[in-house]
Amino acid sequence: MELDVFSGRTNPSWSLSPAEEEELLRRLSGLPPTDSVPTPVALGFRGFRIVEPGRELRVFGGTVTISDNAGTRALADTSGIEHWLADQARDHGYGSVVDA
Amino acid sequence: MIVTLDAFSGRPNPSWVLEENDRQALIGRVAGSMLATEASEVRGGLGFRGYTVSTASDDDTAVEDAGLPETFRIPAAALGGGAGFSADDALDAARWLLTTGHGAVEDDVLQAVADQMASSPRTYSNTSEAEDDVGVDDLFPSAAAACVIQNTAYNAGFWNAAAVQPNNNCYNYSMNFRSDSFAQPGTISGHPNQVMQCANVATAANWDGCEATCSGPNKNVALVIWPGTDYHWYRRHSNGFWGHKPGQTAARNTDNSGKVIGGALSPANCDRGPYTIFCGYRYSPVGMKVR
Numbered sequence: 001m002e003l004d005v006f007s008g009r010t011n012p013s014w015s016l017s018p019a020e021e022e023e024l025l026r027r028l029s030g031l032p033p034t035d036s037v038p039t040p041v042a043l044g045f046r047g048f049r050i051v052e053p054g055r056e057l058r059v060f061g062g063t064v065t066i067s068d069n070a071g072t073r074a075l076a077d078t079s080g081i082e083h084w085l086a087d088q089a090r091d092h093g094y095g096s097v098v099d100a
Numbered sequence: 101m102i103v104t105l106d107a108f109s110g111r112p113n114p115s116w117v118l119e120e121n122d123r124q125a126l127i128g129r130v131a132g133s134m135l136a137t138e139a140s141e142v143r144g145g146l147g148f149r150g151y152t153v154s155t156a157s158d159d160d161t162a163v164e165d166a167g168l169p170e171t172f173r174i175p176a177a178a179l180g181g182g183a184g185f186s187a188d189d190a191l192d193a194a195r196w197l198l199t200t201g202h203g204a205v206e207d208d209v210l211q212a213v214a215d216q217m218a219s220s221p222r223t224y225s226n227t228s229e230a231e232d233d234v235g236v237d238d239l240f241p242s243a244a245a246a247c248v249i250q251n252t253a254y255n256a257g258f259w260n261a262a263a264v265q266p267n268n269n270c271y272n273y274s275m276n277f278r279s280d281s282f283a284q285p286g287t288i289s290g291h292p293n294q295v296m297q298c299a300n301v302a303t304a305a306n307w308d309g310c311e312a313t314c315s316g317p318n319k320n321v322a323l324v325i326w327p328g329t330d331y332h333w334y335r336r337h338s339n340g341f342w343g344h345k346p347g348q349t350a351a352r353n354t355d356n357s358g359k360v361i362g363g364a365l366s367p368a369n370c371d372r373g374p375y376t377i378f379c380g381y382r383y384s385p386v387g388m389k390v391r
């Protein structure tokens with residue numbers, strides 16, 4: 001799990017616990033596809049990046065983008081994944097960054 | 101263009117960046133001959149084994165234009181002569197390339213390598229220089245340090261390549277040196293910094309060579325701060341605008357509002373998001389390295 005936000009410093013990152021991984025899968029289940037993929041700004045909060053075996057997820061602006069061997073597809077974040085991850089970031093001490 | 105002197109056994113080999121005129125001179129010496137080789141195998145025992153030359157910045161297209169590989173070696177074995185060059189050509193090139201390391205390599209190392217070359221069985225037969233006893237101070241004269249601004253053309257493609265983009269940040273981009281280490285101000289000079297304020301980041305960069313005053317060939321850069329959190333750098337291009345690379349993201353010449361950072365817009369007044377503090381403009385020497 002990576003908080004994509006910095007320019008000079010390395011982005012903050014942490015590992016998801018088994019329970020958090022299960023919660024992520026639960027929240028990803030059934031998300032509807034969307035054509036709306038917001039582009040993050042250059043400087044500042046650019047979303048969350050989750051690297052899993054075989055795929056990478058990006059969560060930003062109400063959209064979850066999944067990239068794997070099948071290609072890239074966008075899903076609407078109707079289960080509040082971004083808010084849930086922002087809470088994690090605050091728990092890990094990065095509240096001032098996500099709330100900037 | 102980075103030259104690495106392959107001579108040590110225990111310590112890391114020293115390396116330095118060639119000045120523009122030296123870069124062109126080296127290309128002129130090796131292009132079209134087999135003096136430069138892509139061979140990765142390193143032969144030779146202890147002592148001078150040759151040079152490795154590689155490109156490290158986005159404006160170094162001269163190597164490709166000359167038909168040379170991005171990384172090539174000039175092996176000490178070449179001092180015996182080869183296809184397209186004589187033994188004297190090779191020795192002359194090796195001795196000349198050694199002089200470009202003055203200031204970057206310890207004098208005693210330069211002297212030792214020069215002595216090894218002088219003891220080579222190949223000798224000059226047609227030189228008027230008669231360098232039987234080459235002192236390090238004779239290798240080349242010191243140059244004046246008048247400020248010369250040499251901003252390079254915008255080349256985002258170099259930084260946005262798959263192998264480069266995730267491993268190089270704003271500091272790499274602004275100093276125009278690909279280290280693949282997500283470089284931090286102060287690291288290469290041994291003065292790392294953890295305080296995200298103008299004075300601290302600027303001082304760390306100063307140790308690396310990026311100063312508030314200009315001496316010699318330099319490029320224009322600018323430093324901004326997200327107070328207590330992070331730093332960001334910009335670099336001016338000869339195209340008339342500023343470029344930057346926010347962390348792992350792509351290099352670009354636009355600000356957070358999507359406007360090109362040129363004309364009336366500059367790092368001082370463009371949309372910088374949370375990087376609210378403009379620390380000022382500085383000078384990054386051409387060829388400056390970061391890590």
